[in-house]
Amino acid sequence: MSDQQTSLEAYTSYSSLAFDRPARGVLRITLNRPDKLNALDARGHDELARVWRDADADPDVSAILLCGAGRAFSAGGDFDVVEQMIESFDARVRVWREAKELVYNMINCSKPIVSAIHGSAVGAGLVAALLADISVAARSARLVDGHTRLGVAAGDHAAIVWPLLCGLAKAKYHLMLCEPVSGEKAEQMGLVSIAVEDDELQDKALSIATRLANGAPTAIRWTKYAFNNWLRQAGPIFDASLALEMFGFGGPEVREGVLSFREKRPPEFPTATPVSPTANS
Numbered sequence: 001m002s003d004q005q006t007s008l009e010a011y012t013s014y015s016s017l018a019f020d021r022p023a024r025g026v027l028r029i030t031l032n033r034p035d036k037l038n039a040l041d042a043r044g045h046d047e048l049a050r051v052w053r054d055a056d057a058d059p060d061v062s063a064i065l066l067c068g069a070g071r072a073f074s075a076g077g078d079f080d081v082v083e084q085m086i087e088s089f090d091a092r093v094r095v096w097r098e099a100k101e102l103v104y105n106m107i108n109c110s111k112p113i114v115s116a117i118h119g120s121a122v123g124a125g126l127v128a129a130l131l132a133d134i135s136v137a138a139r140s141a142r143l144v145d146g147h148t149r150l151g152v153a154a155g156d157h158a159a160i161v162w163p164l165l166c167g168l169a170k171a172k173y174h175l176m177l178c179e180p181v182s183g184e185k186a187e188q189m190g191l192v193s194i195a196v197e198d199d200e201l202q203d204k205a206l207s208i209a210t211r212l213a214n215g216a217p218t219a220i221r222w223t224k225y226a227f228n229n230w231l232r233q234a235g236p237i238f239d240a241s242l243a244l245e246m247f248g249f250g251g252p253e254v255r256e257g258v259l260s261f262r263e264k265r266p267p268e269f270p271t272a273t274p275v276s277p278t279a280n281s
Contacts, residue, residue, distance in 0.1 A: 007060070008020070008021070010054050010057075010058055011051075011054065014047050014051065015043060015047070016031070016032060016033060016040070016041070016043055016044035016047050016048075017029055017030065017031065017032055017044075017047050017048070017051060018030040018032040018069065021060075022065070022206055023206065023209070023210045023213065024210075024213065024214075025060070025061065025062035025063060025210075025213030025214065026061075026062070026063050026064070026065055026206070026209045026210055026213045027055055027058065027060075027061040027063075027064050027065070028064075028065045028066075028067060028206075028209075029051060029055070029064060029065070029066050029067070030066075030067045030068065030069050031044075031048075031066075031067070031068040031069060031073065031074050031125060032069045033069075034069040034070025034071070035070075036075070036078075037070065037071060037072040037074070037075035037119070037120065038068045038069065038070065038072055038073065038074040038075060038125060039074065039075040039076055039077060039078050039123075040074065040076070040077055040078060040081075040123065040124050040125065041078040041080065041081060042078070042080075042081050042084070044078075045077070045081065045095065045098050045099075045102075045124055046098055048102060048124055048125075048128060049098040049099070049101040049102040049105060050101065050105065052064075052102075052105040052106050052108075052109040052113075053105055053109075055109065055111060056108075056109045056110055056111055061111055062111065062212070062213035062214075062217055063111060063112050063113075063114065063209045063210070063212040063213040064109070064111050064112070064113045064114065064209070065113075065114050065115075065116065065205055065206060065209040066113060066114070066115045066116065066128055066129070066132060067115075067116045067202065067205070068116075068117075068118065068119070068121075068125065070119075071119050072118070072119035072120040072121075073115075073116075073117045073118055073119055073120065073121040073125055073126075073129060073141070074120070074121055074122060074123065074124070074125020074126070074128075074129075075120050075122055075123075075125075076120075076122030076123030076124070076125065076126075076146065077123040077124060079258060079261065079262065081095070082150070082249075082254070082258055083258060085246075085249045086249055086250075086254060086255060086258070089250075092246050092249050092250070095246070096242065096243075096246045099124070099127075099155075099156045099242055099245075100239075100242060102124060102127055102128065102156075102157075103127065103131065103156070103157055103160060103238060104235075106128065106131040106132075107131065107228050107231050107232065108228075110221045110224070110225065111221065112133045112134070112209075112212045112220055112221070112224055113131075113132040113133050113134075114132055114133065114134045114135075114136065114205050114208050114209040114212065115128065115129040115130075115132035115134075115135045115136065115205070116136050116201050116202055116204075116205035116206075117129045117135060117136065117137040117138065117141045117143070117183060117192065117201075118137075118138040118140075118141050118198065118201055119138075119141060119142065120141075120142050120144070121141060121142070121143045121144075122143075122144055122145075122146055123146070123156070124156065126143060126144075126145060126157070127156050127157040129143070129192075130143075130157065130161055130162075130165070130191065130192070131157060131161060133224055134193045134194075134208055134212075135191075135192040135193045135194075136192070136193060136194055136195075136196060136201060136204055136205040136208065137183030137184075137186055137187065137192045137194070137195045137196075137201075138183050138195070138196065138197070138198040138201045139182065139183045139184040139195050139196065139197060139198060140182065140183060140184075140198055141182065141183035141186070141195075142180050142181075142182060142183075143180065143181045143182075143183070143186055143191070143192075144178060144179070144180040144181070145158055145162075145174065145175050145178060146178050147175070147178070147245065148175070148176055148177075148178055149178040149257065149267070150254060150257040150258065150261070151248065151251075151253030151254035151255070151256060151257030151258075151267065151269065152245045152248035152249060152253070152254050152257075153241060153244040153245045153247075153248055154175040154176075154241065154245070155238075155241040155242040155243070155244055155245025155246070156242065156245065157238070158171065158175050158241065159234070159237045159238050159240075159241035160231055160234045160235070160237060160238035160241075161231065161234075162174070162175060162191070164230060164231070164234070165190050165191050166189045166190045166191045167189075167190075170189055183195045252270055253269050253270065256268060256269055256270070257269075
C-alpha cells in the first residue's frame with residue numbers, strides 16, 4: 001500500500017476508537033476500551049456518533065469494518081454518563097444529539113459497513129452493530145437492548161430497525177422484556193446477516209469487507225442508499241422513540257434502574273400507572 005493509502009491522519013483526534021487498514025480500501029474501526037469491555041463513556045459516545053462522517057469523507061476507504069477489542073463488542077454505556085443525564089438537562093440534550101447523529105450518520109454514510117459482533121453487544125455498541133449494512137455475529141455473542149430494564153424507553157435505534165429486521169412481534173418481545181439474543185438465534189430471526197463460529201468471526205467479517213471494497217463502488221453505494229430509504233422513511237418513528245427515551249431520563253424509573261444495577265439486584269419500579277402517549281393525543 002502507498003503512504004496515502006496507509007495514512008490514518010484523519011483519525012488522530014479519536015481516543016476511544018482505534019483504526020487500521022487491514023486490506024486495500026478497508027478501514028477497520030475498533031471500539032478500544034477493552035478494560036471496560038468497550039463500554040462507552042461521554043467521549044466514546046461522541047466519537048462513535050461522528051466517525052462515520054470522517055470515514056465517508058476518506059477517499060482511501062471503500063468499506064468499513066467495525067470490531068470490538070478484547071472479550072466484548074461493547075458492554076453498553078457508562079453509568080457515570082447515565083447519571084449525568086439524570087441530573088442535567090444539558091447532558092440529555094448532548095446525548096440526544098449524539099444518539100440521533102449515530103443513527104443517521106450510519107444510515108447516510110455512503111460506504112458499506114460490516115460489523116463483527118462477539119461477546120456482549122449492548123447500548124450504543126449494539127446500535128452500530130445492527131445498523132451496519134452486513135452484520136456478522138459469533139454464535140456465542142449476546143445481544144441485548146437493556147433500555148426498559150434501565151427504566152427508559154427503547155429509543156436509541158430499536159424502533160427504526162428491529163421491526164424491519166425481525167418483525168414487530170419479535171421486536172416487541174425482545175425490547176420490552178430486554179430478552180437477550182445469542183448470535184446464532186439472531187441469525188435465525190433475521191436480526192443479523194450471518195452467524196459464524198467464534199474463531200471464524202474476524203476472518204469472515206474481514207473477507208466480506210474486502211469483497212465490498214473490491215466491488216463496483218457506485219453500484220454498491222447506490223444499492224445501500226436505495227435500501228436505506230426503508231430506514232429513512234421510519235425516521236419519524238425513531239425520532240419519537242429517542243425523544244421518549246430522553247424524556248424518561250428525567251423520571252423516577254431510571255433512578256431506580258441505575259441504583260439496582262449499582263446494587264446488583266432486581267429493580268423495584270414504581271407501580272403507579274404513568275401517563276402514556278396515545279394515538280389521539
